[in-house]
Amino acid sequence: MQPSSRKRYALVGAGNRGTTMWGKDLIGGWGNEVELVAVCDLNRMRAERALEYIGVRAPIYTDFDELLRVERPDLVIVCTRDSTHDDLIVKAMEAGANVISEKPMTTTVDKIKRILEAEKRTGKKLDVSFNYRFAPTAAKIKELLNSGVIGEVTSVDFHWYLDTSHGADYFRRWHAFVENSGSLFVHKATHHFDLLNWYLDSDPQTVSAFADLKHYGRNGPFRGERCRTCPHKGECNYFLDISKVPLLQSLYEDPSSEDGYVRDACVFRESIDIPDTMVASIHYQNGVQVSYSLNTYMPIEGHHIAFNGHKGRIELRQYEAQAWTMPPADEIVVMKNFDGVERIWVPYSSGGHYGGDDRLRNMLLKTGPNDELRQRAGSRAGAMSVLCGIAALKSSRTGTPVSIADIWGDDNGLNLLDTRP
Ligand SMILES: NC(=O)c1ccc[n+]([C@@H]2O[C@H](COP(=O)([O-])OP(=O)(O)OC[C@H]3O[C@@H](n4cnc5c(N)ncnc54)[C@H](O)[C@@H]3O)[C@@H](O)[C@H]2O)c1
Missing domain, CATH: 3.40.50.720 (NAD(P)-binding Rossmann-like Domain)
Incomplete structure (x- = not known):
């Protein structure tokens, strides 16, 4: 053998x-x-x-x-x-x-x-x-930015929407506590800050943010411990019946007898300490200004992103769940100052995260795929996106801008802030 x-x-x-x-x-x-x-x-x-x-x-x-x-x-x-x-x-x-x-x-x-x-x-x-770096739409945008079609990028508008199903899920579980997840500025926005770092080929320098818990947690009209035993089942829009989802029943509900980890904890628990409504302004090393937001109780799941440059603008509105029928492709609009519009259609890809999951696994596990767009992300990228989230949470709590260099502190010979691969 x-x-x-x-x-x-x-x-x-x-x-x-x-x-x-x-x-x-x-x-x-x-x-x-x-x-x-x-x-x-x-x-x-x-x-x-x-x-x-x-x-x-x-x-x-x-x-x-x-x-x-x-x-x-x-x-x-x-x-x-x-x-x-x-x-x-x-x-x-x-x-x-x-x-x-x-x-x-x-x-x-x-x-x-x-x-x-x-x-x-x-x-x-x-x-x-x-995985979002590997979505075909993200790859296309990266190619367009690299091509210089909109000139030097000066600012970005980036807004991410989690719907009442996916968004609420973070408030049912361990993610609802900063100690476990670092808040959604870290847990979820790590994807988005990483996309920005990669698209812009630069590092975040200073972050100013606001964040509040406005919808879940103590804001709820009533609360229980968990959906399964809740007296408000009949009136709560967030009621989740785990027994109707075989994978949740088998992988979580039955094993919860061993560790007490339930998948349907009340989204209105008063102990929840992460924000659900967040905005951040980020200033990059290369001077780009970013306007970012994350909302977690929306009727849509998806995002809007636009890159503004000296010569024009690239824009994408992309949904994963919405109440209307979408065409079988995503549209990237390239608007050139004084020079018309180009509409680029990128066909939908099957698989999770806009088709990113499969392409990520190919990159990490198959031999040979080239990495022209530098989509493969290592510890430096992991670190930089988390630092941006930590800075955002800190800024939202202190009310002052937070510099990445300040929270990083003593570099201990790691050279994180000095080098970009
Ligand atoms: N890339 C993506 O888009 C994406 C999507 C979903 C989840 N995730 C990430 O995947 C991770 C897991 O998410 P999930 O939804 O499956 O979480 P989960 O809570 O459902 O599962 C985590 C499992 O880890 C086990 N566990 C916890 N601490 C452990 C330890 N010290 N040793 C061994 N086992 C331990 C728990 O018992 C649990 O079974 C998270 O970090 C999440 O952010 C990433």
Whole structure:
């Protein structure tokens, strides 16, 4: 028997993301590239349910150190809650594995430093799963910006909308607490700040932000502990019946008997401490000004982005869920000052995140794809987008602009702010 050339990977975190994107879908589409050798989750039953869903047999560990010692994986894919990523990433690299981390790479400045230091020390490689860079629309915009069609970019308008289903989901779970997610300025906006950093090929310098909890949490008209036992089921627009969603019932509700992690906690809990309505102004190193917002209880799921330059404007309005029928393609409009309009239609791509998920997996796991647009994102990109989110949250709390250099503080020889690859 020839030894297999497939990468031996271990999955840590057997929730929805781990089980689908980095479990069933990965094995289904990239089975020639990877082999799942173990799953780790603090909740054994969830890991068992995950493996049943994925359809492979592999050993289960609740102790990550033991997994690393026994299985010696080549690659670890980290899909746990955000505030735990750093520990797992560092341990995996110290055990000799390369790592793919789900976004956000982590949640605090100290944790960023820990990860960068470990990567430097071990010589192992960390990839961060910034799938939106790989959406065909994003790639097209990047090409247009690179072509100089609108001249030097001077400002960007970027507004992201989460609907009453996806947006509310963050308020049902651990994401609803800054300690776990860093707030949605980190958990969710890490995608958006990364897109900006990549599109603009620059780093954020200063951030001014406002953020409030205006809709969920203490703002609710009533509250319970969780939907399943709630006396307000009949009157609450956010009522979620987990028993009607087989994957949620199997992967979360049944295993909740082991760890008490429920998927339908009340979105109106008074303890919720993350904002749901956020705006930020970002000044970039290259002088570009960005106007950003994130709203979490909208009738649409999607975003608007526009790049304003000396010679014109590139604009995209893109939806993932909306109450009207969309054409089978997204329209990028390129408006040239004094010179008309070009409408570019980019056909919809199947797969998650505007088609980014599949292309990301190709880039990370197949040999050979070129990376002309520099879509592959490592720890530096992971760090920079998280820093922007941390700065935004801090600014919203202090009422003053926050400089990235100030929150980064002592560089400890990591050269983060001095170098752009
Ligand atoms: N790239 C994307 O677009 C995208 C989309 C969805 C989720 N995500 C990310 O994926 C990650 C997981 O999201 P999810 O929705 O599946 O979360 P989840 O809460 O459903 O699952 C996380 C799992 O990790 C386990 N876990 C927590 N700490 C652990 C530890 N220290 N060791 C082992 N297991 C541990 C939990 O028991 C749980 O089963 C998050 O970081 C999230 O931001 C990324």
